[in-house]
Amino acid sequence: MILCCGEALIDFVPLPGQRAYQPCPGGSVYNIAVGLGRLEAPVGFFCKIATDYFGDMLVDYLVENGVNTTYCLRQNSPTTLAFVSLPDGDEPRYMFYANDTADRLLAESELPDLPEAIQALHFGSISLVMEPGAAALTALMARESGRRIISLDPNVRPGLIADRVAYRQKFESWVQLVDIVRLSQVDFDFLYPGVEPEQMIGRWLEMGVSLCILTLGEKGAVGYTALGETAVTSPPAITIADTVGAGDTFLAAVLAYLHQTSKLQHKEQLRSLKVDELQHCLDYASRAAAINCSRPGANPPYKHEMEQTYE
Numbered sequence: 001m002i003l004c005c006g007e008a009l010i011d012f013v014p015l016p017g018q019r020a021y022q023p024c025p026g027g028s029v030y031n032i033a034v035g036l037g038r039l040e041a042p043v044g045f046f047c048k049i050a051t052d053y054f055g056d057m058l059v060d061y062l063v064e065n066g067v068n069t070t071y072c073l074r075q076n077s078p079t080t081l082a083f084v085s086l087p088d089g090d091e092p093r094y095m096f097y098a099n100d101t102a103d104r105l106l107a108e109s110e111l112p113d114l115p116e117a118i119q120a121l122h123f124g125s126i127s128l129v130m131e132p133g134a135a136a137l138t139a140l141m142a143r144e145s146g147r148r149i150i151s152l153d154p155n156v157r158p159g160l161i162a163d164r165v166a167y168r169q170k171f172e173s174w175v176q177l178v179d180i181v182r183l184s185q186v187d188f189d190f191l192y193p194g195v196e197p198e199q200m201i202g203r204w205l206e207m208g209v210s211l212c213i214l215t216l217g218e219k220g221a222v223g224y225t226a227l228g229e230t231a232v233t234s235p236p237a238i239t240i241a242d243t244v245g246a247g248d249t250f251l252a253a254v255l256a257y258l259h260q261t262s263k264l265q266h267k268e269q270l271r272s273l274k275v276d277e278l279q280h281c282l283d284y285a286s287r288a289a290a291i292n293c294s295r296p297g298a299n300p301p302y303k304h305e306m307e308q309t310y311e
Helices: 028-038 053-064 133-144 164-175 185-191 197-207 246-260 267-271 275-293 303-308
Strands: 002-005 009-014 021-026 043-050 072-075 080-085 093-097 120-124 149-153 180-184 211-215 221-225 228-232
Touching (some): 021 053, 021 080, 053 072, 133 164, 180 185, 197 221, 228 275, 246 275
Parallel strands (some): 180 211
Antiparallel strands (some): 080 093
16 A cells, blocks of 8 residues: 555635635645545555544545545544635645644654555655644654655645745755655755756765656656656647646656556665656656646546556
8 A cells, every 4th residue: 555644635726717616625645645546556545634524525535536544533623725826827826724724733643553565655745844743744754764665745835834945954854764756846946946956856866765756847757766867748739727736646646657567565676667667657647647637626537547548
């Protein structure tokens, strides 16, 4: 199983041509869990989820999409809410309402003991920013580093980061613990303005990261390992509804592909990922992200839809 550890919230997505919003289950780590479930990879979700109406919606949606909820804790607190803005030709923007909400109230004493069947853990986004839950999840990452494959996607939300330098220091401490890093060009530019990505990515690989992926929006993505690098372009002829959840879907497909090819069983297998295998992995993930972008909101593809793209 791949265990996704992080936030669960409700995205309020604007309805086209209306002054109205649709509530949708979301959160970066949550979306990755759903994406994995739809691709039929064994996946679980670890988070503290509210007992309110929205919390029930979040749990039910996980179950509907094949995600194991054994590690979900319930808390009598509100659900985090995020209102989404979709400016033309720009990245989605988010406004969060998260004071004393359930998913940020995770305590280190509530961290679960994990069975050997869990091969990989994924962390990222606002769950590593909002305290006290961020400290608990960082402790879990540190505890399991070296024992299981760890994936990280910072999915930076600048509106929640008061001190860019302090956040960058935290990010670099996480990188020392993980095996897979995915970040967008926008994330990288926020963290390292004016720096060439290859300069930092080379350092991360030397620090022990086995796979680093930089996604470039409509320009595609580049993957880096100690054995080499490769790039993919976005699939042609896509009618884009919006890009909400595109990066989450991309990484979910990467993890699903690595699971399908037995690269998540041991760190040595991940480190031995060849450039041609990485090319296939990124192509698979790019197709998944394209399907997500062809429909509104975070709506990753099902396995049968991915199979159809290769017919």
